[in-house]
Amino acid sequence: MRFAVAVMMSLGLAVAVPATAQADTLCGEFNTMDDAGKLAAVQEAAAGGNAVAQISPKDAVALAVAMCRVRVGETVLQVLNSKV
Secondary structure, three states: OHHHHHHHHHOOOOOOOOHHHHHHHHHHHHHHOOHHHHHHHHHHHHHOOOOHHHOOHHHHHHHHHHHHHHHOOOOHHHHHHOOO
């Protein structure tokens, strides 16, 4: 369940108080996962009905990673122009 929440928060789908601190924490946890962990988190979120996570698993992981990168200070343009 923690993984599903991490994915939902990183995708900006959940609202909580204090949302900013919680999202930063969840993005931090998500970013420390290996690729298999990130994929498992996306699959768990998709199984729970998260519509965004139901796109291709690879694309959902990439979206979550990109959104977490924006949360930690990179601009959208920097994320889109990177090859990481």
